[in-house]
Amino acid sequence: MIKWYFHTTIHKLWVIWYMFLFCVKLMGKAFIHDLSKFGKEAKEFSTKLNRLSRITYGEDDYKKILKELEPTLKHHYSLNRHHPEHWENGISDMDLSDIIEMMMDWRSSIKKHKDGSILASLEVNRKRFNISDQLYHILKNSC
Numbered sequence: 001m002i003k004w005y006f007h008t009t010i011h012k013l014w015v016i017w018y019m020f021l022f023c024v025k026l027m028g029k030a031f032i033h034d035l036s037k038f039g040k041e042a043k044e045f046s047t048k049l050n051r052l053s054r055i056t057y058g059e060d061d062y063k064k065i066l067k068e069l070e071p072t073l074k075h076h077y078s079l080n081r082h083h084p085e086h087w088e089n090g091i092s093d094m095d096l097s098d099i100i101e102m103m104m105d106w107r108s109s110i111k112k113h114k115d116g117s118i119l120a121s122l123e124v125n126r127k128r129f130n131i132s133d134q135l136y137h138i139l140k141n142s143c
Contacts, residue, residue: 029082029101036079055110058124068143085130091129103139118143 037046049069055062066073079087082101087093094102104127110116119140126136 011055025097026100029097029102033082033101033105034076034080036076055113056115057110057113057121058128091131099135099139103142108142 023039049072051065052062052069055065072083077083080086081094082098082105084090084094084102091099091102106121107118110118110121122140122143125131131139
C-alpha cells in the first residue's frame with residue numbers, strides 16, 4: 001500500500017511539473033504575441049488591418065481585403081507561428097501551444113467585429129484551414 005501511494009504521489013508530482021512547464025510556455029507566448037505589430041511597419045499594418053474589423057468575418061468583402069493586404073499579412077504570418085499560414089501544411093504542422101494561441105487569437109479577434117461570434121468564426125476557419133472534424137470539435141468544446 002505504501003509503495004502504491006509513493007508511486008502515485010510521484011506520478012502526480014510529475015504531472016504537476018509538466019503542466020506547470022506547459023503553462024510557462026503558454027504565458028511566454030502570450031507576452032510575445034504579435035510583437036511584430038509593434039515594429040516599424042506597425043502603423044501601416046494596423047491601418048490596413050482596421051479595415052477588416054468593419055466587415056463580417058469570412059464574407060466576400062473580407063476575402064477581397066485579405067487579398068489586398070496579402071504582402072502585409074504574409075510578412076506578419078511569417079513572424080508568428082500561431083497563424084496556420086505560417087506553416088507549409090497549416091495547422092497540421094503546429095504544436096499544441098500554437099493551436100491554443102491560435103484559438104485565443106481567434107477569440108480575441110472577434111471582439112473587433114460588431115457581429116463577431118467565435119462559433120461562426122470556427123465554422124469559417126474549419127473550411128478555410130481544412131480543420132479536421134476531431135480538432136474542430138475540440139476547439140468548439142473549448143469555447
